[in-house]
């Protein structure tokens with residue numbers, strides 16, 4: 001982690017009460033930044049915004065609120081995590097996704113233009129690539145999103161790129177996350193997302209007896225063991241990348257776009273075996289048909305982020321990542337028991 005600057009920049013973190021945003025708030029605070037989170041608590045939790053960061057409860061779509069926030073504070077940068085991000089939900093309610101992810105981001109960018117906030121970091125996603133024909137996926141791989149969610153994130157990327165072309169004082173970093181998992185290794189934060197659909201979180205919940213069994217969505221993929229393969233990145237490594245990208249913009253580097261993963265894949269079966277080993281529970285699984293829209297394998301090419309901003313992951317070990325997720329899930333489980 002970089003040493004704290006002598007005059008801390010003030011960073012606005014939208015979605016700062018959510019899973020990844022709350023870890024970013026913590027990483028920014030530890031790097032010496034002053035942090036304010038803006039979150040409507042749709043899927044986030046006020047207690048996830050750890051002091052001394054401040055939370056403003058409100059919506060990025062509220063232009064009047066943004067006027068108030070940007071006139072009472074001077075921000076040097078914005079990290080924009082606030083979004084809706086459940087792929088199947090985006091298929092059933094596409095306009096809600098365009099409203100929250102596109103209109104919300106547009107509203108925020110209009111305020112950023114009005115108040116001249118120089119640095120912006122966007123949460124994008126591997127979902128912009130759709131079903132990759134080859135792996136690993138490079139940043140220049142053509143974009144073929146297959147869900148409204150993925151399309152809303154491409155539109156966000158385009159808005160940023162066009163704004164930067166028209167405003168020379170404005171620079172951005174776009175981070176395309178692959179599969180994010182785990183929690184703060186010191187146990188202060190984790191993934192509390194309600195109704196999460198993510199494999200590692202669901203497997204940990206199943207190990208704790210919260211689900212009778214874990215479904216394996218297809219074992220007939222053209223992969224070594226037939227189950228889907230994904231590139232899992234620990235949330236603490238991901239938010240460290242955000243801080244480095246922000247610092248590179250502050251140091252004068254140009255706008256850029258980066259994949260965020262580890263460049264290696266684990267299969268669904270390998271993840272399940274690792275969760276069983278960590279939890280020491282041999283929970284039940286059931287193979288079901290493939291989940292519609294799931295690519296067989298998605299693995300990031302991550303040379304660019306390593307070479308350009310010197311990002312070095314610390315938590316690549318799958319069992320270590322799962323251990324942090326499992327410990328957080330145990331804590332949530334204990335807190336919810338009468």
Ligand SMILES: NC(=O)c1ccc[n+]([C@@H]2O[C@H](COP(=O)([O-])OP(=O)(O)OC[C@H]3O[C@@H](n4cnc5c(N)ncnc54)[C@H](O)[C@@H]3O)[C@@H](O)[C@H]2O)c1
Pocket residue numbers: 014015016017018019020021038039040041042043044045058059060061080081082083084085100104123124125126177178179180181193
């Ligand atoms: N979790 C992943 O695997 C993953 C992968 C790729 C990209 N992403 C992206 O990362 C970002 C964070 O995702 P997450 O997993 O932490 O999800 P999350 O749901 O935990 O966090 C999103 C946060 O944004 C808030 N929010 C949503 N709409 C808002 C609005 N209009 N105004 C203010 N706050 C609002 C929610 O209350 C929540 O706290 C999202 O942009 C998501 O698309 C996540």
Ligand SMILES: O=c1ccn([C@@H]2O[C@H](COP(=O)(O)OP(=O)(O)O[C@H]3O[C@H](CO)[C@H](O)[C@H](O)[C@H]3O)[C@@H](O)[C@H]2O)c(=O)[nH]1
Pocket residue numbers: 085086087125126127177178179180197198199200202214215216217218227228229230268291294298
């Ligand atoms: O109960 C489950 C849940 C998942 N899976 C499998 O596990 C793998 C990972 O699935 P996740 O739902 O955990 O993650 P996705 O790869 O579908 O999607 C995640 O990564 C995407 C980028 O690749 C998007 O960013 C998206 O928002 C984010 O949820 C897939 O092969 C899926 O079929 C199961 O077998 N059983």
